[in-house]
Amino acid sequence: MIGKKLSLVKLMLMLTLMIMVLEFGMGKLHRVGNKFGWNPNVNYSEWSTHEQFYVGDWLLFNFDRHYFNVLEVNKTSYDNCNDQGFIQNITRGGRDVIELTEARPYYFLSSGGYCFNGMKVVVNVEIPQAPAAAPAKNGSPGPWNAGTYIVLLILISISVAYLIF
Ligand SMILES: *[C@@H]1O[C@H](CO)[C@@H](O)[C@H](O)[C@H]1NC(C)=O
Numbered sequence: 835m836i837g838k839k840l841s842l843v844k845l846m847l848m849l850t851l852m853i854m855v856l857e858f859g860m861g862k863l864h865r866v867g868n869k870f871g872w873n874p875n876v877n878y879s880e881w882s883t884h885e886q887f888y889v890g891d892w893l894l895f896n897f898d899r900h901y902f903n904v905l906e907v908n909k910t911s912y913d914n915c916n917d918q919g920f921i922q923n924i925t926r927g928g929r930d931v932i933e934l935t936e937a938r939p940y941y942f943l944s945s946g947g948y949c950f951n952g953m954k955v956v957v958n959v960e961i962p963q964a965p966a967a968a969p970a971k972n973g974s975p976g977p978w979n980a981g982t983y984i985v986l987l988i989l990i991s992i993s994v995a996y997l998i999f
């Protein structure tokens with residue numbers, strides 16, 4: 835009886851920890867262009883100014899791979915829409931992700947001339963702040979803010995202490 839109760843508590847603890855790891859460890863997924871996806875004639879400066887990018891976040895590019903692609907380039911190439919000598923080819927199947935692993939600007943464009951039709955984007959990646967001081971990310975509304983996690987963390991600590999001692 836007591837054993838069963840304990841394993842239920844353990845299961846709940848594991849689930850809570852998993853949710854925390856998902857929220858803090860994986861970072862946010864940013865859909866480039868939101869509903870417009872990665873297409874010509876979308877203002878991606880407009881899109882990126884409304885997002886905040888942190889190390890560990892991901893970008894998702896949604897596009898028709900028969901026409902478009904996603905190449906990471908340097909600033910000069912971004913400014914000039916130069917698709918030669920790119921840094922990295924992100925293109926796979928047309929629903930492609932890249933993890934933003936460093937705090938720096940990342941420059942992307944589509945080759946085939948589409949860069950001249952606006953298919954270029956720069957994202958400025960910052961170092962995440964401490965959870966308690968972090969501004970509310972626009973992807974996690976409602977009660978799932980830093981305060982909730984601190985309360986959860988305290989509850990978990992108490993439960994773990996209860997289980998161990
Ligand atoms: C895109 O939006 C930015 C910011 O709102 C604006 O400054 C810029 O002129 C726009 N670019 C185009 C090509 O419309």
Ligand SMILES: *[C@@H]1O[C@H](CO)[C@@H](O)[C@H](O)[C@H]1NC(C)=O
Nearest residue numbers: 908909910911916918919920
């Ligand atoms: C940017 O990349 C282009 C193409 O590979 C290269 O010619 C140029 O020297 C690079 N610029 C800088 C500042 O690294």
Ligand SMILES: *[C@@H]1O[C@H](CO)[C@@H](O)[C@H](O)[C@H]1NC(C)=O
Nearest residue numbers: 903905923924925926927945
């Ligand atoms: C980028 O990678 C995709 C998929 O591997 C490939 O089909 C495409 O030719 C590559 N593009 C460039 C410009 O290298």
